[in-house]
Amino acid sequence: MNSIRLKMRLFKWKKLCLSFLLLGSAVVQAQTNKKSDKPNILLIFTDDQGYHDVSYYGTQDIQTPHIDAIRNDGMQMDFFYANSPVCAPTRASLMSGRYPDHVGVPGLVRSKQANNWGYLNPETILLPAMLKKGGYHTAHIGKWNLGLEHPNLPNDHGFDYFHGWLEDMMDDYLTHRRHGENYMRLNEETIDPRGHATDLFTEWSVNYIKERGKEEDPFFLYLAYNAPHFPVQPPKAWVDKVKKREPGLPEKRANLIAFIEHLDDGIGQVINALKESGQYENTLIIFTSDNGGHLPDLANNGPLRDGKQSMYEGGLRVPTAISWPAKIQAGSTSDQVNLSMDIVPTLTEIAGVSITHKINGRSFLPTLLGETMEEDARPLYFVRREGGTRYGGKAYHALRLGDWKLLQNSPFQPMELYNLKEDPFEENNIIADNNTIFQKLNAYLMSRIQEGGKVPWQKPD
Secondary structure: OOHHHHHHHHHHHHHHHHHHHHHHHHHHHHHHHHOOOOEEEEEEOOOOOOOOOHHHHHHOOOHHHHHHHHHHEEEEOOOOOOOOHHHHHHHHHHHHOOOHHHOOOOOOOOOOOOHOOOOOOOOOOHHHHHHHHOOOOOEEEEEOOOOOOOOOHHHHOOOOEEEEEOOOOOOOOOOOOOOEEEEEEEOEEOOOHHHHHHHHHHHHHHHHHHHOOOOOOEEEEEOOOOOOOOOOOOHHHHHHHHHHOOOOHHHHHHHHHHHHHHHHHHHHHHHHHHHHOOOOEEEEEEEEEOOOHHHHOOOOOOOOOOOOOOHHHHHOOOOOOEEEOOOOOOOOEEEEEEEHHHHHHHHHHHOOOOOOOOOOOOHHHHHHOOOOOOOOOEEEEEEEEOOHHHOOOOOOEEEOOOEEEEOOOOOOOEEEEOOOOOOOOOOOOHHOHHHHHHHHHHHHHHHHHHHHHHOOOOOOO
């Protein structure tokens, strides 16, 4: 009898243990499912990187294996445009999904008021605030350039964590100053770290990714490097390596290549942190730049005309690759025309977040997933306002509709018209022979300019 009771107790104990094991397994599975419901998002944004300053385009003098790996594991986008040929306006569009002057940033946001040409409308809803509604932890590491004080600091606009640089450019990548002032912050605290800015942003991103790997909720990391924006300051070891490999290069070109290859190495470290923490397969990675390459530094914009600051293709088309191993076909390509502002609706759709306010971008998620997107040609608008004697505080613009592109490359130059299908390198201005097309595009352009005119681009008193 005692033996039977003992067996019954052992049976109940085993059953209880099994129940606990099954319950624990269910909890772990639920946590795993919760972690994998939505992808992590890593948005890598470089500064002034030329359209062909990546080796995946076959550029012979440069090696960018880690940027190439994003392309190889995902989709190469050959017709991706920045919203402006300079930094801050494109960043305003990248974060808002709207045209730059429609949120108050037609030109550069600078610390010196006499040369400041933008003020982000504080009521603008930015991408991190949208993604937080989808359960994302949001972080920005690197260059902000959308405001230097409240109410336009990164933490004011939805970033849970900010570790980076508030201003536009750095005068030195090692001392991290602009006009003698320190704009490096950890959230709202002024910090003064030692080291090359590219290395610092890489290190902080690696640390963030490793920490988030321990958490259940997905993350959005906006990693915006200052490089390769001038001053071109690569570490000496990287310059020596390039000169040894490419002995005939001009000094300026060798320095820029070393700068980009140093940057590429940092990107590799960040992606390796995703792999080591088991997060790579379900992380969407976007690599792109804020405008075309800076020609005085011997940037390579491929066959495209001109570079940074220009409304020609070389100032607006940027190298772009997007990977998401769980969803995007490796090695795929797209000739779809997209802009920086299209990233907002694409990421919010992925995050399952509805946008209830007005934006100008549209999602290209179906393209990423290999589906056909049937759509009418969109009028795409580009703007930049700048000071000095060259620009006089005025704005200049471009508008693309289908294969047609209307542009004014300076406030003091006449309009030009090109057919990009027949003339991809913008060699033949045919405005005199196509008045009907000119009038059509000009009407679209005027309406976009009028809409932007409703938004102040200077801080109110």
